[in-house]
Amino acid sequence: MKAKLPLPNADTIAAIATAQGRGGIGxxxxxxxxxxxxxxxxxxxxxxxxxxxxxxxRDENGDTLDQGxxxxxxxxxxxxxxxxxxxxxxxxxxxxxxLLRRCLDLGAxxxxxxxxxxRAFLNNKLDLAQAESVADLIxxxxxxxxRSAMRSLSGEFSAAIHGIVxxxxxxxxxxxxxxxxxEEEVDVLEMERRDTLLDSIQLRLRHTLDTAKQxxxxxxxxxxxxxxxxxxxxxxxxxxxxxxxxxLVSDMPGTTRDVIRQAIQIRGVPLYIMDTAGLRESEDVVExxxxxxxxxxxxxxxxxxxxxxxxxxxxxxxxxIIAGLPMDIPRLLVFNKIDLLDDSTAVTASTPFVRVSAKxxxxxxxxxxxxxxxxxxxxxxxxxFMARERHVRALALAQxxxxxxxxxxxxxxxxxxELRLAQRALNEITxxxxxxxxxxxxxxxxxxxx
Numbered sequence: 001m002k003a004k005l006p007l008p009n010a011d012t013i014a015a016i017a018t019a020q021g022r023g024g025i026g027x028x029x030x031x032x033x034x035x036x037x038x039x040x041x042x043x044x045x046x047x048x049x050x051x052x053x054x055x056x057x058r059d060e061n062g063d064t065l066d067q068g069x070x071x072x073x074x075x076x077x078x079x080x081x082x083x084x085x086x087x088x089x090x091x092x093x094x095x096x097x098x099l100l101r102r103c104l105d106l107g108a109x110x111x112x113x114x115x116x117x118x119r120a121f122l123n124n125k126l127d128l129a130q131a132e133s134v135a136d137l138i139x140x141x142x143x144x145x146x147r148s149a150m151r152s153l154s155g156e157f158s159a160a161i162h163g164i165v166x167x168x169x170x171x172x173x174x175x176x177x178x179x180x181x182x183e184e185e186v187d188v189l190e191m192e193r194r195d196t197l198l199d200s201i202q203l204r205l206r207h208t209l210d211t212a213k214q215x216x217x218x219x220x221x222x223x224x225x226x227x228x229x230x231x232x233x234x235x236x237x238x239x240x241x242x243x244x245x246x247x248l249v250s251d252m253p254g255t256t257r258d259v260i261r262q263a264i265q266i267r268g269v270p271l272y273i274m275d276t277a278g279l280r281e282s283e284d285v286v287e288x289x290x291x292x293x294x295x296x297x298x299x300x301x302x303x304x305x306x307x308x309x310x311x312x313x314x315x316x317x318x319x320x321i322i323a324g325l326p327m328d329i330p331r332l333l334v335f336n337k338i339d340l341l342d343d344s345t346a347v348t349a350s351t352p353f354v355r356v357s358a359k360x361x362x363x364x365x366x367x368x369x370x371x372x373x374x375x376x377x378x379x380x381x382x383x384x385f386m387a388r389e390r391h392v393r394a395l396a397l398a399q400x401x402x403x404x405x406x407x408x409x410x411x412x413x414x415x416x417x418e419l420r421l422a423q424r425a426l427n428e429i430t431x432x433x434x435x436x437x438x439x440x441x442x443x444x445x446x447x448x449x450x
Contacts (some may be wrong), residue, residue, distance in 0.1 A: 002225055004107070006315070008268075010032065010033060010443040011032055011033075011108075011109060011110075011115070012030060012031065012032025012033060012034040012035060012038065012107060012108040012109070013030070013031055013032055013108060013109055013110070013111035013115055013406050013422045014029065014030045014031075014038075014100060014103040014104060014108035014110065014111060015028070015100070015111035015115075015116070015121075016028055016029075016096050017029040018073065018091060018096075018118075019216065020093070021060070021093065021338065022091060022092055023074055023091030024089060024313070025088055025089070025090070026089055026090050026091035026092070026095070026096040026373055027086055027087065027089075028086070028087045028089075028096060028099050028100050028103060029084065029085075029086050029087075029111075029112065030085040030086070030087075030103055030108055030179050031078070031079075031080045031084045031085075031111075031116055031119060032082055032083065032108065032274055033080070033081070033082065033083060033274050033278065034106075034107050034108065035072070035083035035084060035085040035272075036083055036085075037071075037106065037359050038085055038103055038106045038108060039072055040072065041086050041102075041106045041133075042057050042058060042070075042087065042099075042102060042103070042106070043055050043056075043057065043070055043138060044058065046072060047070045047071065047072040048072070049074045049077075050071070050072075050077070051071075052069050052070075053069065053070045053071070053072075054067075054069055054070055055067070055068075055069075055070060055091060056412065057070075057087060057096045057099055057102070057103055059098070060102070060105065065095065065098050065099055066089040066090055066099060067089065067090075067100060067413075068087060068089030068090065068261060069086070069087075069088045069089075070085065070086070070087055070088070071086040071087050071088070072084070072086075072191030073085075073196070075127075077124075079116065079120055079125065080116055080119040080120045080125065081119065081120060081121060081123030081124065082119060082123065083362065087099060091181055101143070104245050104274065109419055111252065114230070117131050117134050117135075119132070121431065127158050127430040127431055127432070128429065128430050128431025128432060129152060129157050129161070129429055129431075130152065130153055130155060130157075130158055131149075131156050131431075132152075132388060133149050133152035133153040133386050134153060135389075136149040136151055136152065136386045136388075137149035137150060137386075140266050140386075141263075141265075141270060141271055142218070142268045142269070144218060144267070144268025144269065144384075145186065145218045145268065145270070145386065147190065147217075147356075148181075148215050148218050148219075148384045148385055148386040149386040151269075151384070151385040151386070152385040153216070154156075156385050157212075157215075157385040157386070157387065157391075157429075158429075158430050159259075160204075160207070160208045160211075160385075161426055161429050161430055162305075162397075162430070163204065163427050164201060164204050164205055164208065165167065165423055166427060167197060167200060167201045167358065167426065168219050168422060168423045168426070169199060169377065170197065171194065171197045171198060171201065171419060172416060172420065172423070174190065174193065174194055174197070175194065175415060175416045177417060178190070178412055178415065179412050179413065181304065182407050183333070185347075190367070190398055192408075194447060195409075195433060198366060198402070198406065201402065202283035202304075202402050202403075202406075205395065205398060205402065206399070209365045209392070209395040209396060209397060210397060211384060211385065211387075212385075212387035212391050212392050212395055213376065213387070213392055214377065214378065214384045215384050215385050215387035215391075216374075216387045216388060216389060216391070216392050217269060217375065217376060217377055217388045218268070218269060218270070218386065219269075219387065219388060221263075221269070221270035221271055221272055222269075222270075222271050222272070222273065222302040222303060222375040222376075223271075223300065223301050223302045224271055224273050224303045224305060224371065224375070225274045225276060225294075225297050225298055225301040225303070225305065225306075226238060226273065226274065226275050226276060226305045226307055227276055227294065227298060227304055227305070227306055227307065227319055227321065227325070228279065228306055228307035228308060228318075228321065228414075228415075229279060229308075229309075229315075229318065230277075230279075232308065232335060232336060233306050233307060233336040233358045233359075234275050234276070235260070235275050236358035237275075237305075237307060237334070237336065237338075237356070238260065238262060238273055238275040239269050239358075239359045239369075240364055241262075241264055241273055241364070242262045242264055242273065242360060243264075244379060246392050251422060252273070256431060257440050259275070259276055259290075259293055259294065260274065260275040261274050262271070262275075266368045266371060266372055267372065267377075269324065269370075269375075271375070273295055276290075276293070276294035276297055277291050277293070277294045277444050278317055279291060279294060279295075279321050279324075281391070282377065283398045295324075298325060298326060298329070299326050301326075301329055301331075302329070302330075302375055303329070303330055303331070303332065303371070303374050303375050304325060304326075304329055304330070304331040304332070305331070305332055305334050306318075306322065306325070306331055306332070306333050306334065307322065307334050307336050308333060308334065308335050308336065309335070309336065309337055309343055310312060310335035310336060310337050310338045310340070311337055311340045311341060313335075327343075328352055330374055331354065332352055332353070332370060332371070333354075333373050334354055334356055334359065334367065335352065335353060335355045335356070336355065336356055337359070338355045338357045338362060338363065339357040339359050339360050339362065352370070352374075354366050354367050354370050366433065370393065375436075390429075391429050394425045394426065394428050394429050395426070395429070396427040397420040397422075397425040397427050398423075401418045401419070401421045401422035401425065402418070402419075402422050403405055404418045405418035405419055405422065
């Protein structure tokens with residue numbers, strides 16, 4: 001990996017590393033060139049590197065602030081790549097603040113948000129994708145999201161990107177050699193190797209992009225809006241999916257006036273279900289405001305659940321509602337109240353649909369499965385790594401450049417440029433913003449002076 005820019009500030013930073021509030025254990029973390037000085041000032045000695053040392057944490061007068069365990073990690077064998085001191089004491093807010101103040105009095109400054117991980121990135125301890133996965137692991141709200149974030153932190157996502165980049169560099173090397181020696185006849189086998197390698201890169205990139213989209217869904221979740229006529233059972237369906245009474249249910253049409261948002265999980269995938277006001281013409285001022293908000297919410301949805309009455313089938317009013325839905329947002333028809341039907345009643349529709357009963361719970365498991373399918377989730381036993389929207393955009397951009405490169409096979413110069421742009425897009429994921437690392441690869445693999 002090419003060296004990154006030097007740290008703008010090499011001063012020593014300190015912060016409370018554990019969550020706010022009371023706890024059995026609290027940690028104050030220090031990183032920087034004066035960590036050793038702080039250790040001697042607080043403990044009276046420097047702990048043996050990478051060994052837990054029990055001792056008293058003392059103030060400037062030698063009085064004991066707390067008792068706990070100190071850990072010292074000498075550079076570069078630490079999280080940040082600098083000297084790091086961790087003081088593990090009791091988790092009371094008052095004692096942690098006293099300990100932090102002692103560190104500041106000894107010359108440290110208060111760390112900025114994310115600064116420890118930022119230093120780890122700048123000191124080549126983590127690449128950018130791994131650094132981002134630290135925050136994703138902390139913020140993960142499902143077990144599947146936590147496992148995926150851990151896979152990214154351990155380097156699986158970065159390894160996939162580096163593998164594609166390595167192949168891209170080798171392909172660029174072949175093309176650049178053809179450009180550098182145009183007077184030599186290009187062997188047919190070299191052309192075949194170029195085409196085979198390009199196909200391999202595109203295949204690996206498609207797989208990585210597909211996996212990244214799954215990881216992005218785990219991180220971001222999907223917004224699902226329940227829409228339909230008044231008194232169709234939208235609030236009841238929300239309550240069923242949430243497993244609790246989060247929305248008022250009444251036989252009176254127009255009960256829901258505002259958008260009700262509830263976070264749920266289906267098989268580890270976070271979904272944000274939104275119940276909206278019934279869509280109809282109304283003279284009630286407040287209800288009209290709710291309907292307007294419902295229509296605004298529909299345009300921000302990842303999926304629309306259009307609720308219909310199974311006992312009535314598709315009505316003229318339902319057709320009007322469907323005609324007014326955003327065309328670019330997928331929708332799923334949900335026929336509710338099947339508990340009112342006999343077995344001979346058939347429900348049909350020209351688009352994907354599911355039959356449920358918000359009253360009895362019938363059909364809810366099928367609905368959950370179709371929900372995940374509609375938002376793009378596929379059940380993967382392993383291999384999903386956490387990804388962000390910027391990662392997906394970068395991968396898609398690289399894919400676009402490779403497709404364009406395929407179209408420029410007849411022009412070696414344009415082909416080479418598209419490969420360069422594809423590599424640059426991938427390098428943005430891991431934070432390797434190099435201008436060009438191709439020359440070293442050419443010298444190491446080819447004898448240019450032959």
